[in-house]
Amino acid sequence: MNRLQTSLGTLTMQNPVTVASGTYGAEFGAFYDLNCLGAYVTKTITRYPKQGNPPPRLYETEAGLLNSIGLQNPGLDIFLSNTLPELSAVCSAPIIVSFSGSTIDEFAEMLDIMEQEPRISGYEVNISCPNVEKEGIAFGVDPDTVHSLTSRLAALTSKELIIKLSPNVTDVVSIARAAATGGATSIALINTLLGMAIDWKTGKSRIKRGVSGYSGLAIKPVALAATYKVASALRIPVLAMGGIYDWKDALEFFYAGASAVAIGTANFANPHAVPELIAGLDSYLQERDVSLSDIIGTVQF
């Protein structure tokens, strides 16, 4: 029996641990075998290459990390011709491609192209990146738009269709519901909060673009609240992330209702965060003689 087995909609995972888009790459293969992953989520790609935001793009605050990458990526074509084959060569875990577009048509066009690729097991639709002005984010805050986008994409694929939501909204449940009724097979949350930091000595914004994305330790309680709210209100599986560093953090999210978790910022602090989390969770479940499924959604008050 595999105590760690879980599933996200159509996708069965050998364990519930994946990675947060934009915080990971095949480079981690230098530290451990990438096949230990429950799934591999790519950095968000766009239809055409994106230059990204001017630096400084990073700043570590007292309790978390600010980033303003601006979805720098080589574009879909190069992703498919170079990145994906390279990745497939070293990773046999399910590959989920995170992608973003500037119109519903562009999202659909991208998905259509990717449907030709058997090595892609699913999609994470990024409608929640705070670091680009037109791309994505505008989609993520309005239930009607989310419903239209999801319906359009769901019609084009039978693979796992994850919609990744922003916490920077008034009511995340209404947006998750729109995605679910539109045909999403699971929900990923949370993308980064909006944050800012200023150098008190100089008055200069630590990040060139000012307001940026806030992740890591500080956002764990926010992510947990969003996970609990969506998982308890809807039947759709949740892929949870936000400040998860170790198996104890992950357990909180499973109790709150997450079906799987992703490690993001923690990969930077600890390159072994992924295998350590998997191993820690496994021995904890073994010790307590329970399966992950016995824990998911069982938070008590």
Added chain:
Amino acid sequence: MNRLQTSLGTLTMQNPVTVASGTYGAEFGAFYDLNCLGAYVTKTITRYPKQGNPPPRLYETEAGLLNSIGLQNPGLDIFLSNTLPELSAVCSAPIIVSFSGSTIDEFAEMLDIMEQEPRISGYEVNISCPNVEKEGIAFGVDPDTVHSLTSRLAALTSKELIIKLSPNVTDVVSIARAAATGGATSIALINTLLGMAIDWKTGKSRIKRGVSGYSGLAIKPVALAATYKVASALRIPVLAMGGIYDWKDALEFFYAGASAVAIGTANFANPHAVPELIAGLDSYLQERDVSLSDIIGTVQF
């Protein structure tokens, strides 16, 4: 010359330091003279006594504090007959009363009653408490409602009218704008984020009610982003709060555009946070030979 002088709409303050509603009381008079405050903001009161939420109501996470007080308070009548006179006796700083109602009529009724009190210098309208179901929060997320409420209240008073906003919204600027056009004389932000924590050992929520309010160190970047967005988009003065512990934190908020700051959770960690912040800020400005007004809103990128 008083380098620290600032103003919030109609209110001139001897210094820009006040306290976050619900985190302060005359008890701090045991540690220092309350007259050092730029203004005193009371705990939120409601028309009638409120019992508050069942415990546990508090939990300190790795980077911040969760609370679920649920606006426990003795109600407006006892506040006016007991609390306010007691407070006035020990504090001659401007007193701002934070209050919340369950209907626009109730808000207006409360303000009407309080208008009789010369010791009240202004109001902080709490439409952003995440810990009560009906009270307040529903008002804080919809620009039209905020506009109606603010217009109604502005017509009743010529005192300082601060509208306190929630960060748990899609677009804080649109709500601040609604308050400003409605006649608010300043904006307070941010109230707590939504957060949650679960004991991984037992699966029990750390807070009885589950989702609660998240404050302290962790939320500083979020508060700073909200402050910057509102202060740079609108002309209305901002009273900023969220994770401010010392004068360096405060400086970040002034650069971002805050006209005054409030200390909340920091009061719990350091009972002398208020006078230490005032003194630190004063000597910094003196050393640099500038006034606070030279710094407000001058963030560079």
Added chain:
Amino acid sequence: MENRILRVEKAEWLNDDYFILWIKDEQLAATTQAGQFYELRKYSSDPHRLRKPISVYNVEKNFIGFFIKKLGRGTTELATMKKGDELDLVGPLGNGFPLVESQKIALVSGGIGYPPLWYLRRKLAGKNDVYWLHGGNSKADVFPCDEIWSMDGSIGNQGYVTQGLETLLKFGGFDLIYACGPEPMLIQVAKVAAEYGVKLYVSMEAYMACGIGVCHGCVVPTGTPEHIVYKTVCKEGAIFDATEICWSAL
């Protein structure tokens, strides 16, 4: 109520988990009552974090002792303190135990409920007839008293300390009980005390933020199930008359 930074005069380890920190301050020693507590932090620790409420274990010749169990992050930090290190404290806090004379008294403590009763017993001793029952999980959680209970039977009687209390009360003659310990123990003590009609003061615990009565975070339910009034442990307690607490709402 003061906020002071004072040097640890002595750090005494009782076993792997329990230690006593002693500080010295004439004024605080003179005003601190049994049942009161202080909010403590290691001065050199992260200034953003909350203090930890710790009862007064003893006051003797201007020395104040804190008897602490190493549990989580806060107490583990306190456990690193050595003689000469600076302790940042706020207190004394709370109302303290009401003191009586010429009474037959039972003290009941469980686990880390022990420390406040030590100083209370000293205050009651001589003027009253005092009998102290203490229970813990195991040998390591048990300290000097009149009757020892342990869950694992590794020392004293095996079982709950409240069993001992019940036996005691059966024989009668007790006027008053003071109790401090984990919630389930207090609930049981309250039940037994009510059954035998003995007056009971309890020291309640709660997660705290401010420690001084401003945040309303540390409440316990008082009144009746139909009309609960939440009272602050830090200011209106930590000591309550047991009949005030709404035990069924705990």
Added chain:
Amino acid sequence: MENRILRVEKAEWLNDDYFILWIKDEQLAATTQAGQFYELRKYSSDPHRLRKPISVYNVEKNFIGFFIKKLGRGTTELATMKKGDELDLVGPLGNGFPLVESQKIALVSGGIGYPPLWYLRRKLAGKNDVYWLHGGNSKADVFPCDEIWSMDGSIGNQGYVTQGLETLLKFGGFDLIYACGPEPMLIQVAKVAAEYGVKLYVSMEAYMACGIGVCHGCVVPTGTPEHIVYKTVCKEGAIFDATEICWSAL
């Protein structure tokens, strides 16, 4: 690229601000090139925080040295390390300096740009003719080299190290410059090098998160102002051909 936890073999303090940490690892020493760096943290420090990028200062007989300036939180934590403490490191990272032979070379460093050039000089020495100019704010920021500049004139020549470079290039004969230091210095070095038509390699700095090329956080602008391509310092650098950098976009 490895993630290892190694003991500090020696912690050497040069003055109040600068110190050198030495570790020992045969395999890492064998593969580490001049101009590469490691991401370091004190193993016992808060595991949630980012590591700090520190260049390789020297490699000698399986020892690797890190020459560090105490600046903010991360480097202050490293500054507490003593012999025997555990250092958690990831590396070697980055591309390293291209090595040459039979060239007349100027090394230019400013402040904490000094350490990587030390190891570079060792690698170049003997096979090339090397002259090293170093500048710092003050005496405390200056270390052994061929020509010293300080802003306050407390040691060596007073002024910018780039003034020294310009004088040097005026007399000609230089084939190659390697430079490492603060951005304003690099901009000036690039200007002077271009003026005199001397090839220049620069070691760029950037705030880092992953350190291994996955987050795209540590970029510098390359290409032209019209067509900027952001390249990662941690993976595509830290060493760049100066003509690649879009200096006007810095």
